[in-house]
């Protein structure tokens with residue numbers, strides 16, 4: 001049984017099953033609420049190869065997003081000579097980026113935390129991650145689309161980012177789709193610097209004999 005994609009707990013309460021025909025596939029969802037963090041997700045053991053087959057075969061990416069709004073946000077956070085990458089375009093390779101964009105991807109994945117960790121690993125020390133997903137709290141209907149394996153709220157998206165060592169610097173309702181929640185997050189790169197200064201302070205106050 002699939003654990004909670006946010007906190008990995010298996011303690012949950014059933015919400016109900018949904019069977020939906022969409023794009024040549026019957027999507028059978030078995031939705032639950034995580035009793036540890038409150039995330040709503042599908043507990044079915046989805047098979048990655050089946051999803052890969054679906055997305056490689058008949059998937060057509062929706063093209064109704066406000067791309068100028070995405071670009072304007074990117075320009076606010078990327079340095080003038082910066083490098084950005086959008087995960088829906090392809091592999092991140094070996095590069096490090098100033099900004100990684102992830103628009104409407106995490107809700108489709110069996111392991112959204114895995115992709116967030118991978119994106120964090122490709123951020124420069126001052127790098128920024130921009131993520132947008134459907135907001136289940138404000139707009140439940142689009143969040144419950146057949147292809148979505150979990151239903152994010154603003155709080156749960158922030159929790160997922162925090163768990164990966166990021167802190168949220170900006171949160172925007174409906175950035176590029178009216179039903180979306182967008183977060184801009186940065187690495188907690190300052191922790192090592194704080195450790196160094198704390199260590200110095202300890203050294204000054206309690207010198208080891």
Ligand SMILES: [Zn+2]
Pocket residue numbers: 004005006007008009034035036037038039
């Ligand atoms: Zn949970």
